[in-house]
Amino acid sequence: MDGKAVKAILFDLDNTLIETRQAGEVAIQKTSDFLKTTLDIDDDTVRSICGKFKQKLLHEEFDSSSGRSIDEVRVRHWEESITETLGHCPGPSLAAQCYDRWKTSRLEVLSLSPEVRDLLKLLRSSYKLLLLTNGETKTQREKVEAVGCEEFFDAVVVGGEHPEQKPFLSIFTLCFQLLGVAAQDCVMVGDSLDTDILGGVTAGVRATVWINNDGAVLDGPAKPDYSIPTVLDLPHVLAQLQ
Template identity: 75%
Template sequence: MESKSVKAILFDLDNTLIDTRGAGGVAIQKTSELLKTKLGLDDTTICSICDKFKRKLLQECFDSSSGQSLDEVRVRHWEESIIETVGSCSSPSLADECYYVWKNSRLEVLCLSPEVRTLLKQLRSRYKLLLLTNGETQTQREKVESVACEEFFDAIVIGGEHAEQKPCLSIFTLCFNMLEVKAQDCVMVGDSLDTDIQGGFNAGVQATVWIKNEDSAMLDGSVTPDYIIPTVLDLPDVLAQLS
């Protein structure tokens, strides 16, 4: 597992170290059950409400200077999704209930598996490790706290706390400076071709490692990763090749 040339590893968080996609599915299922109990609607209508919420989440551009908290914005996502689907929101508190069931259910499911924890502990004894995750500050900090991963990293960088996020060079330069290493000393590991792999390429890291999930595929025009593995647990094999 040891590599003389690699000094540091930068890890993405979502769907790289933790199964955010799976946790999101559980959270939507729990919220669907709540909606069905409260509104007595059929599965198709409930699914439509949840799909609208997921679209709003993907399109979200949160502005902390707006005077609204992220929680308030996402409660509003649920309220709008219900109104757009059934014409009204029967109870003023229903959107709040939906949001907090969704949010808390997702955080409860998120975790670092014992295998991933062991891997990070082993790697930490040989390399500097940094967690580099895109996303809004509150959301990502809540995930980091929920999965209790701080002990495994020399530094944690949340994209939403900086002027630019992955794949921009500036945030990678910040990471290299924090670890006191050069780009060519580092490996970037993540599941996103657009942010993790492209960002690593832009920054000039020694190697990029793409975690290719079951539903992910290479896109035309995408940057080509140096290594492709199905799970982060296979990373030691890549590091052995780089040594």
Template identity: 70%
Template sequence: MDGRAVKAILFDLDNTLIETSRAGGMAISKTRELLKTSLGVDDDTASSICDTFKQKLFQESFDPSAGRSIDEVRVAHWEESIQEAVGSCSPPHTLAAQCYSLWKRSRLEFLSLSAEIRDLLRTLRGRYKLLLLTNGEALTQREKVEAVGCDEFFDAIVVGGEHAEQKPFLSIFTLCFNMLGVEAQDCIVVGDSLDTDIQGGFNAKVRATVWISSAGAALPDGSVTPDYTVPTVLDLPDILQQLIEAESSGV
């Protein structure tokens, strides 16, 4: 770090500004109850179906040119998960569609920008340019952005799925810098993923990277090393103050 002034902050969305994992867990719980009632299965079987769906979601590689929407792909995840658990006794396609609809609707309902984070973003926007940079399928991420009301807090919102490359590739960071009219060394990157947010910031040679690690996990072997690690994005003002002091002292 060279003491240069910070002009812009690039924020990740999921599990950085909003608790996507928590909302997803609550949505899965509601869907598990639907499965138990509809299939007449016990909690273990319903939980197994949900676990299989989550695994398929984690391994998902969506190709919009394949002719199916993301909604259709995820209904198929539920249908396959049910089929794998109950075999030939599986219900019609309509239950998979009901599971997906309940899971999706519930997850969006449980997502929110907390009052504290809203206040933080308002305060920061008075001093810095703010950009939201989120990986993921375009429709899914735009639905989250709309659900939590992100637009008012950012100078720009960039969804990786709308571009040729996502984080950690340099091209999408360069796009963000150009949108804000800043250089890489004017920016800090804040996010919960070492592989995408922090590695991407490192690749782009930003002023500093801030890793949000709510569990206080140790860095994996061979991982990129963030400049700062904090349990919550609400600790960001302390880091910004440190950077201001470093700027003043010429560190």
């Protein structure tokens, strides 16, 4: 630490500012209820279908050049999950209905809490703020719109809109250029050691702050300068950096 004042903060979105993981579980439960009622199947069968969908989502590799949209890819996840469990997918629209139920429910639950909104308002009075989120363009832009967070940032950068995403240096360099600051002027805040923290360290930011909201063991390719359980504790870190 060289004692230079922080001028800007880069924030991750999912599970840093919004509870995407929690919203996903709510969406899975609502889709489970829909499947159980529609197909008249037992809880174990429903859990199998939804578990397969979550695994496909976790290991998803989306290629925009394939000619398929992210929505089409995820409808296919549901169709495959149902077929792998039941041996067939009843009705051509069932997978699409599951995807629509899951997606709509997740977006409805996602939100910036009043406390996080107040934090961002407070921080923007002293720092430049930028939202840097990995992911497919349409999916991430839908989240940004659903939670109404764009107003709190000087810029929003979605990884899917660029050749490289976090942790690559190129996207961090873009962020510094958009804000008109040097890497050493910035703090990177996020929940992923593999993307947020590693990317911040590689880019040479002033400090990295790991949001460890589930008490995970520090085990990643880069060590954060600070670790806090919630983004609401960020002012305490910033006070130490001034």
